[in-house]
Amino acid sequence: MTTVTRRVAPAPASINALQFPQGFTWGTATAAYQIEGAVSVDGRTPSIWDTYSHTPGRVRNGDTGDVATDHYHRWREDVAIMADLGVSAYRFSLSWPRVQPTGRGPAVQKGLDFYRALTDALLEKGIEPVVTLYHWDLPQELEDAGGWPERVTSDRFADYATLAARALGDRVKTWTTLNEPWCSAFLGYGSGVHAPGRTDPVAALRAAHYLNLAHGKAVQALRAELPSRARTSITLNIHHVRALTEAAEDLDAVRRIDALANRVFTGPLLEGAYPQDLLQDTAGLTDWSFVQDGDLATIHQPLDFLGVNYYTPTLVSAATGEASHGSDGHGASEHSPWPGADRVAFHRPEGSTTAMGWAVDPSGLYDLLMRLKAEFPAMPLMITENGAAFDDYVNPEGEVSDPDRIAYLHGHLSAVQRAIVAGVDVRGYFLWSLLDNFEWGYGYSKRFGAVYVDYPTGKRIPKASARWYADVARTGTLPDREGGNQ
Numbered sequence: 001m002t003t004v005t006r007r008v009a010p011a012p013a014s015i016n017a018l019q020f021p022q023g024f025t026w027g028t029a030t031a032a033y034q035i036e037g038a039v040s041v042d043g044r045t046p047s048i049w050d051t052y053s054h055t056p057g058r059v060r061n062g063d064t065g066d067v068a069t070d071h072y073h074r075w076r077e078d079v080a081i082m083a084d085l086g087v088s089a090y091r092f093s094l095s096w097p098r099v100q101p102t103g104r105g106p107a108v109q110k111g112l113d114f115y116r117a118l119t120d121a122l123l124e125k126g127i128e129p130v131v132t133l134y135h136w137d138l139p140q141e142l143e144d145a146g147g148w149p150e151r152v153t154s155d156r157f158a159d160y161a162t163l164a165a166r167a168l169g170d171r172v173k174t175w176t177t178l179n180e181p182w183c184s185a186f187l188g189y190g191s192g193v194h195a196p197g198r199t200d201p202v203a204a205l206r207a208a209h210y211l212n213l214a215h216g217k218a219v220q221a222l223r224a225e226l227p228s229r230a231r232t233s234i235t236l237n238i239h240h241v242r243a244l245t246e247a248a249e250d251l252d253a254v255r256r257i258d259a260l261a262n263r264v265f266t267g268p269l270l271e272g273a274y275p276q277d278l279l280q281d282t283a284g285l286t287d288w289s290f291v292q293d294g295d296l297a298t299i300h301q302p303l304d305f306l307g308v309n310y311y312t313p314t315l316v317s318a319a320t321g322e323a324s325h326g327s328d329g330h331g332a333s334e335h336s337p338w339p340g341a342d343r344v345a346f347h348r349p350e351g352s353t354t355a356m357g358w359a360v361d362p363s364g365l366y367d368l369l370m371r372l373k374a375e376f377p378a379m380p381l382m383i384t385e386n387g388a389a390f391d392d393y394v395n396p397e398g399e400v401s402d403p404d405r406i407a408y409l410h411g412h413l414s415a416v417q418r419a420i421v422a423g424v425d426v427r428g429y430f431l432w433s434l435l436d437n438f439e440w441g442y443g444y445s446k447r448f449g450a451v452y453v454d455y456p457t458g459k460r461i462p463k464a465s466a467r468w469y470a471d472v473a474r475t476g477t478l479p480d481r482e483g484g485n486q
Helices: 048-053 071-085 109-124 140-144 152-168 181-191 201-225 248-271 276-281 295-299 362-375 403-421 464-475
Strands: 025-029 089-093 128-134 174-179 231-236 241-243 305-309 314-318 344-347 381-386 426-432 451-454 459-462
Touching: 025 128, 025 381, 025 464, 048 140, 071 109, 071 459, 071 464, 089 174, 089 426, 109 128, 109 152, 128 152, 152 201, 174 181, 174 201, 174 305, 181 201, 181 231, 181 248, 201 231, 201 248, 201 295, 231 248, 231 381, 241 248, 248 276, 248 295, 248 314, 248 344, 305 362, 362 381, 362 403, 381 403, 403 426, 403 464
Parallel strands: 025 089, 025 426, 089 128, 128 174, 174 231, 231 305, 241 314, 305 381, 381 426
Antiparallel strands: 314 344, 451 459
16 A cells, blocks of 8 residues: 555536535544543543643643543533534544443443433434444553553453443444554554553554454454444544655655555455565564464454545655654654654645644545555445644634635545545545544644534534535535535
């Protein structure tokens, strides 16, 4: 999986409004730690993100998820907002330490009751619940026992999947095992810019494997409990990697990063094997003996669709001096999240950027979808996250105007529609995010939401982009200009 040249997404057949297929899923998404708050309520115990955010210097401004957007208490209001927006699906994650506080043993019924009530309310409004089992909030007790670099954690995850399926399997048809395992492994255990904040390249590689194994075991556990109509998936933040030049050394930099960012997951998940070049590139760090007989068969489970998260492309070259992994868009650290790729430099693409400093480039999404179609033609795709952070504020009229976000969404949805016209089987799109929220190491300084949250009061204010997206979701049609369907 190596992408080098940048292709320009072809123009649609006409300048008229762009139609999406009948039955296309229009959704929005959140993650438990980013919105729920109530971190010590009803039996919930600390996750690695509770510990990490309370460690001085880890999160901007010392922010934590202790309250977040208080979704745990205000979920009825948030469901009503989704109903007003007319979205057809809501992708949310379960908090592992809320469901199974220590990562072992029986579930806590109050935790399950929260998700049962939320799911029932969604169904009553005609909104399909899409459950993600893991969005980075490992119970701290499991991290204390070794965390994701240890095999036993994959067994604990399978047990947790069983508990969740038994509690919600009669209500939830669509299940995602892991969200962005790359971040869990390489930012959590490699660069340390995500929880638990460890900086060990071998631990990062081990974590990647055991996250893969946890996925496979969880799919088996889900299928053992769920009705046959249920769908299982995983969500990957597949990096669209481009070379700075056509020079052979820059193309090799693309290959190296592609192996670590993408094929370390797509290889075993979709093809049943780790890529040989990845094993060779990292041979100086590990012999991969932690991969045991039978692991790859367990990981390589049939999936109903692949979730794809996309925000911005990645631009690399061979390093002429010291490697500049700090420009990779994932947060500054003295430690690299790219084990075995010390001679790769990262560059900021030209053009407009979001508040995260990420390049706005819809062509990267189009190219990525076309690539996935070419390499995995039988695999349906779902855009499970796409969105942007901007410096939003409430104007004197009490409104939030965010034209840059509307432009971002228009460009990326246009790329999705063009990919569909080109034959890519994309089943749906989930806007990230429903609400402004705790943005991991950036705390509350970055706003991704379609709904503005005034953090001192918790007040929700739908932004102009929320109304724009509601119109697109209602009609299934993308206007040929960014202002609206008219």
